[in-house]
Amino acid sequence: MNAEAPIPFPQINRTPEEVHFDRKELGLILRVYGQMVAAGEWRDYALTSLRDLAVFSVFRRTAEHPLYRIEKRPKLRARQGLYAVVGMDGRVLRRGQDLGQVLKVLERQLIGPV
Numbered sequence: 109m110n111a112e113a114p115i116p117f118p119q120i121n122r123t124p125e126e127v128h129f130d131r132k133e134l135g136l137i138l139r140v141y142g143q144m145v146a147a148g149e150w151r152d153y154a155l156t157s158l159r160d161l162a163v164f165s166v167f168r169r170t171a172e173h174p175l176y177r178i179e180k181r182p183k184l185r186a187r188q189g190l191y192a193v194v195g196m197d198g199r200v201l202r203r204g205q206d207l208g209q210v211l212k213v214l215e216r217q218l219i220g221p222v
Contacts, residue, residue, distance in 0.1 A: 127180060129164065133180070136207050137196065154167070161179055161180060163180075165178075178193055189205050192210065
């Protein structure tokens with residue numbers, strides 16, 4: 109009987125996990141998105157998951173640049189806040205730890221003069 113040493117499994121270079129919005133976060137975002145679609149302001153969206161951030165982009169039309177980007181950056185959790193709403197021009201409109209509070213900057217658009 110010939111006993112051979114077991115062959116170890118090859119080492120797999122694992123890439124870091126991507127950042128995603130969870131179900132609760134998507135529920136809050138899609139609630140605001142639905143209100144803005146009903147008001148005729150927004151028409152399309154895109155989700156992007158990268159290694160260091162997740163982005164929910166909002167468009168008036170598909171072929172345009174996004175009107176707003178809702179970003180989730182876990183590395184900024186302890187500093188400026190996990191979530192941010194970024195405008196079309198790249199300015200950060202609001203940043204914070206609570207997604208509901210950060211999204212209020214977008215809900216203000218629905219409130220207009222009667």
